[in-house]
């Protein structure tokens with residue numbers, strides 16, 4: 013496992029300092045996390061990045077690829093309604109083959125489960141990540157911003173059939189599926205491919221569809237070893253059935269989606285461009301854009317230099333839990349594969365972990381070895 017280089021104690025102190033001021037309670041989290049749960053939450057795409065650990069009996073586990081899910085789980089077991097947590101420790105990710113990225117690395121981060129004004133919290137968290145990253149001394153940083161929710165609001169503005177809209181939303185940060193949608197290849201004309209199980213499950217919410225599959229397996233005495241998780245299988249089956257029912261994008265709609273995804277600019281200009289692309293049902297998108305103007309003002313008030321901000325409508329991250337704004341602090345010298353800090357909003361995750369009441373959820377982390385200008389990873 014490739015380690016990162018260690019950095020001087022004073023540099024680490026400087027990078028940590030803003031996090032100590034965030035009003036968060038220090039926590040630790042188990043290094044071993046349940047593999048199945050992480051794959052369900054982060055998506056199968058994450059599988060190749062996880063260090064899988066197998067012991068005698070027991071469930072398959074993996075080394076924590078980050079702290080977000082682990083801290084969210086601890087927050088839920090604590091029973092507290094709200095909480096704000098600070099962590100500092102190693103995370104582990106398999107580096108892609110051709111890369112020499114560190115596979116065991118330090119993260120310092122904060123996760124906040126709070127019901128207060130989400131836009132203000134988003135701004136605060138992004139400014140915190142910026143402050144930590146900038147404390148490492150690099151002068152080539154940018155804060156790259158994106159928003160899974162903005163794409164959803166844009167898709168809603170187009171007034172598509174609900175299943176087509178839902179399907180299109182799911183293709184965000186799945187380039188292959190997105191390309192198929194835009195090129196009209198996603199909806200097979202032939203109905204011979206229809207699956208009866210797919211048709212049966214199509215009407216159910218995905219979590220229920222997964223539960224049905226699990227029940228079927230247990231009735232049949234099947235115990236899946238490795239392979240795809242029930243949630244993933246249910247997801248595929250539901251998608252398959254919907255594809256046939258929902259139709260496809262018209263040429264004009266596909267062009268609009270392409271234009272939306274091509275938006276990448278200084279945030280104010282980017283928001284103007286997005287507003288100009290809105291379809292007939294524009295009210296929710298306008299609300300989202302207004303929210304962004306406030307969020308940006310909050311980031312700038314929190315100390316992020318305005319000229320370092322970029323809003324990229326297509327920006328997504330490999331973690332499947334984000335459902336609102338998200339960001340990376342990038343260094344020109346390190347390139348886009350090595351973000352210095354990152355974070356975002358994941359309001360839906362606690363419910364997926366079984367929370368009954370939901371507060372908002374937002375967080376960020378910095379990687380000190382990358383932030384440190386004097387060497388780093």
Ligand SMILES: N[C@@H](Cc1c[nH]c[nH+]1)C(=O)O
Nearest residue numbers: 078080354355356375376
């Ligand atoms: N855990 C994410 C960052 C994050 C924290 N909270 C939300 N997102 C990462 O490792 O990139």
